[in-house]
Amino acid sequence: MLLSNKARRRLLVRLLFSLVMAMLPLTVGGAIVYWQTLASLQREARHAASEAERLVDVMLANAVGAARTTIAYSAGDCLSAEPILRQQVAIVPFVRSLNLTRDERIFCTSLYGPFDRPVDVPSYSEGRLLLMAGNEVTPTTSLLVNRMVDGRFGVLATIDGRYVTSVLQLVDLRSELQLQVGGRWLDEEGNVHLGPPEALPLGHASVPSDRFPFSVIGGFKAGEQWRYMREDSWPLLLGLSLLGVLSGISSYWLWGRAGTPTRELERALHAGEFVPYLQPLVDGASGRWVGAEVLMRWKHRSEGLVSPDLFIPMAERCGLIVPMTRSLLNQLALGLGPHAGLLGQGFHLGVNISAEHCRGNSLINDCADFLGAFAPGSLSLMLELTEREMIEASEGIRDLFEQLRALGVTLAIDDFGTGQSRLTYLGEFQVDALKIDKIFVASIGTDSLMRHILDSIVELSAKLDLLVIAEGIETPAQRDYLLGHGVECLQGYLFAKPMPLADFIAGLRAGRCEQAGEAPFGKGDA
Structure with missing residues (x-):
């Protein structure tokens, strides 16, 4: 019954995860x-x-323009001005009426001729x-009136509001516009x-006129x-929905497969298939x-040697990297x-550690147990x-590294120069060595820019009094260049390939620790 409940819980989690992945796109x-x-x-x-x-x-x-043409007639009588007013209304687009004013009173209009009404200036x-909103002629039709004044005289030029509303309606049929x-x-x-x-809650935009006191919203x-x-956007939304369905189905299928590699790693760990080279x-x-x-x-029982690039990231994700590293130290x-x-x-041995291993005291205990197998001072x-999992600086991490240093353990930054985090490590932690990545070594004689970076790393290490280790040495020219720049600790196929523990002991x-000897030379990744 217990196993059945666990299986149901795993299925529920699997279904929920697949649903989340389906909804995510x-x-x-x-x-x-x-x-x-x-x-x-x-x-x-x-x-x-x-x-x-x-x-x-x-x-x-x-x-x-119509007001400028007719304002001079404000000084005369209405009978003389009326024909000009009506002419302007007839020929000037959008102008519905013109009204002449004198001393802030309308005395002549293009509609009625002589007229008498005060101008509501405020x-x-x-x-x-x-x-x-309207006037006596068109009480239900809005008007836009422009007032021009020259001393005692002035002109009121009226625009029919239907022109304005047509603009508001037709400029863009989808948006709402207001004057x-x-x-x-x-x-x-x-x-x-x-x-x-x-208020227009979406896309509100107010555009004021530079010439007249109005705004369009x-x-x-x-x-x-x-x-x-x-x-x-319905085609895109439909595509996202289909992508979500495919993502959910794929996640459900991959979850079922994901248990197999994890169990295989667990099996290989218990079987002792992870070995040190x-x-x-x-x-x-x-x-x-x-x-x-x-x-x-990984000396797989049927596949032979498996590249660490394939199983190390998986081991870190499933939480097996710490027991795998501990097994490696025990074998050594x-x-x-x-x-x-x-x-x-x-003589020193370099071992990669993960961020997970730095949590708690397990790393201190593992290092102490490892060093306890050797005579004091015989091995560092x-x-x-590394950068696979960032180790964030904190008081706990600094205290951990201080305790390790008290045991005689040193710290090195691997593949230095290939990531910003390496510079972060250099600033946050008290390190003892830098390992120059092989991409910089490979640039010797081929890439001047990368070679300048290599020289800068070497110079930086000298200023910080750090041990420099160069990886990926494959040619005598690379060796000679590094020696000429003060890098004496070298690693690469020019000297030796990674080898099983038994071959290393041989x-x-x-x-080999006492005198120089011939070393195999070959191509490949170190």
Whole structure:
């Protein structure tokens, strides 16, 4: 019954994860589409408001032109001015009527001829522009009145509001546009309202005129974004939905497969298939072995040697990297401990550690157990910090490294120069060595830029009094260049390939730690 419950829980988690993965493309993609729709509505509203403002400017410019032509007649009588007023109304676009004023009273109009009515100057925005709901001739049609004054005389040029509403309606059929003049505003239906304009919650854009005291406001009603998403983005949303279905199905299928590699790693760990390979570090001048980097290899029961690039990331994700590293240290202690007398003075072993191993006291205990298998001072353990999992600086981490240093353990930054985090390590932790990545070594004689970076790393190490270890040496020219720049600790196929522990011990017996010897040369990854 217990196993059945566990199986049901795993199935439930698997289904929930697959559902999340199915919803993820639509959720993330939908959020992006939603944001793009809002941005598009904002651009559309501003463009429409700008275009409407430009067209209303044109209408008012026509009114100003008619007013300039007729303002001189304000000093005369109405009978003489009336024909000119009517002529201007007939020939000037958008102008519905012209009214002459004297001493702020209308005395002549193009509609009635002689007339007498005061001008309500305070109602005009900046004394120049008035938005009216209507007049005696057209009480239900809005008007836009432009006022021009020259001393005692003036002209009121009236534009039919239907022209303005046509502009608001036709400039952009999708957005909402409003014309605001002072404390009044006109909607697309031609209705004049008092007070501030109605709020447009989506894509609100206000475009003021540079020539006249009015603004055009554009935007969309609440909820319009959903309609436009359905109209404009439905192919993309459909594609995201299909992608989500495929993602959910793939996640469900891959989850079922994901248990197999994890169980295979667990099986291989218990079977002792993860074994240490060691690649010697040599003194470049003498060829003497001064240390070695410990590399993990998987001797699979049927596939043979498996590349660490394939199983190390998986081991880190499933939480097996710590017991795998511990197993590696145990094998080294058991296999190399009895032969510690063959190691030369200052011999050190470099072992990669993960961020997971730095949590708690397990790393301290593992290092202490490992060093306990060797005579004091016969071996130095160097922990190499990698970038696969970042080790974040904290008080706990610094305290851990201090305790390790008290044990005689040193720290090195692996593949230095290939990531910003390596510089972070250099600033946060007290390290003892830098390992130059093989991409910089490979640039010797071929890439001047990379070679300059290599030289800078060497110079930086010298200033910080750090041991420099160069990886990936494959040619005598690379060796000679590094020796000439003061890098004496070298590693690469020019000297030796990574080898099983037994072969490494055989090399120790052959006196490789005491004198130079011929080393195999080959191509491949170190």
